[in-house]
Amino acid sequence: MRKGIFAVMLVAILGYSSLAFGQTSARKATAADSAASRTRLAKYAARELLRKSVAEVSWEEDTFETVIDWLNDLGNDQVNIVPKWGQLANEGVDVDSPVTLKLRNTTVAKVFNEIIEQLSEEGRITYHAIDNNLEIATKQYFDRKLYRRVYDVSDLLFQAPDMGRSAPTVDLEQASRAGGQGGGGSGQSIFGGGGSSSSEDLTEEGQEVEERLEALRTLIQDTISPESWDRGEVGGGGLSRIRMYGQRNIVVLAPIEIHEEIAGFFVHD
Secondary structure: OHHHHHHHHHHHHHHHHHHHHHHHHHHHHHHHHHHHHHHHHHHHHHHHHHHOEEEEEEEEEEEHHHHHHHHHHHHOOOOEEEEOHHHHHOOOOOOOOEEEEEEEEEEHHHHHHHHHHHHOOOOOEEEEEEOOEEEEEEHHHHHOOOEEEEEEOHHHHOOOOOHHHHOEEEOHHHHHHHHOOOOOOOOOOOEEEOOOOOHHHHHHHHHHHHHHHHHHHHHHHHHOOHHHEOOOOOOOOOOEEEEEEOOOEEEEEEOHHHHHHHHOOOOOO
């Protein structure tokens, strides 16, 4: 009888403990999911702000500060609007810089692009949407901020193998003889030639990959902000660098603008 009572008590205790543990685990999982969701939203918050639809804006000799306040309101406390006033002052832009603009049925990005063009007709002022920050500064300021990324470019380097030297051949006469011998066959393969690549072939293949990597590097440097790259030239070139890493990767040290030209939307690690 005692054993029965003890067993019932043990089950009751363990059952309750397991239930409590399950509830605790569920709460932890929910909290973790919520934190992960907030992190994902933060990474795209500034971009989402720029994509927002705008029914109408109408500013007549207003100030740049008015535009900043407008962006803050649209960001709903999810996006940090960060003007680098020290940098902007170098281009004659401050909170009181005049702004005149009327647009309908547009987006935040298009509105802000028009504002930036008004403030800097020569294109020396720009902005970057990174995670939940919208930073506004000079192009020179952003060009000095370099980020390192490793890109797997193996798909771009793929080349169909040359089957001329290594492809097996079919011996039709051998196949005919094997077919007339009944079960068991002759034990000889109807395929001839082929086989594994020689060390010389592998060396040539490695050299070809290096050549394609070098060609890819040259293509990137020649087509994406050519003046921004450090090509080892004395007294010239920019700060950005690109080098090969192994036989399938390139390492790029460059401003965000260049990374986005290479691989699209940039997200901090």
